Amino acid sequence: MTKLQNCLEDFQIYVGTYGKYNSGSIYGEWLQLSNYSNYDELLEAMRELHQDEQEPEFMFQDYECSQFFIKQKLVSESHLSADIYEIAEQINNSDYDFEIVEAYAECMSYYHKDVQDLLDSLSDSYFGQYNSDEDFAQEILEQDGSIPENLPSYIYIDWEATARDLMYSYMTSNGYYFRN
Numbered sequence: 001m002t003k004l005q006n007c008l009e010d011f012q013i014y015v016g017t018y019g020k021y022n023s024g025s026i027y028g029e030w031l032q033l034s035n036y037s038n039y040d041e042l043l044e045a046m047r048e049l050h051q052d053e054q055e056p057e058f059m060f061q062d063y064e065c066s067q068f069f070i071k072q073k074l075v076s077e078s079h080l081s082a083d084i085y086e087i088a089e090q091i092n093n094s095d096y097d098f099e100i101v102e103a104y105a106e107c108m109s110y111y112h113k114d115v116q117d118l119l120d121s122l123s124d125s126y127f128g129q130y131n132s133d134e135d136f137a138q139e140i141l142e143q144d145g146s147i148p149e150n151l152p153s154y155i156y157i158d159w160e161a162t163a164r165d166l167m168y169s170y171m172t173s174n175g176y177y178f179r180n
Helices: 003-009 018-022 039-049 067-071 084-093 098-107 115-125 133-143 159-169
Strands: 012-017 029-032 058-064 126-129 170-173 176-179
Touching: 003 084, 012 018, 018 058, 029 039, 039 084, 067 098, 084 115, 098 115, 098 126, 098 170, 098 176, 115 126, 115 176, 126 133, 133 159, 133 170, 159 170
Parallel strands: none
Antiparallel strands: 012 029, 012 058, 126 176, 170 176
């Protein structure tokens, strides 16, 4: 399974039309985005689904997907971005799993409008996945030489307090850590 499939694997939309809805019908179907190779193929499936209308105005009456796609304004009731597959492909071609990209976007309050900009920024700030702030602090400080290797066994480090102070320079989401 590719990252692209992972990125869109849980992304599905219920496609109806405004014409049917205004006539009292919510007829439509759930379409799984990973079942289509690009936006044009998905669009063709939507047209085929509603071939009984001359020029159907699609309505996405429900959608199930990562908050990433919603916060990036790629899907709403009346909109599905034609760039969705291109964005998924950019994530696929990156060095990061979708969960990491999603965590970073959440930390950044979905600030980046351009996905390539988001990925470049992620590349500069990603530190890895850890079980706790304390584990992260200990690993980072041991790696950068802040903690001497021959520290006497009778000296204890308050990792909770150390992590609390260190986290002013870092951010975390779902166990993934990034430099501010």
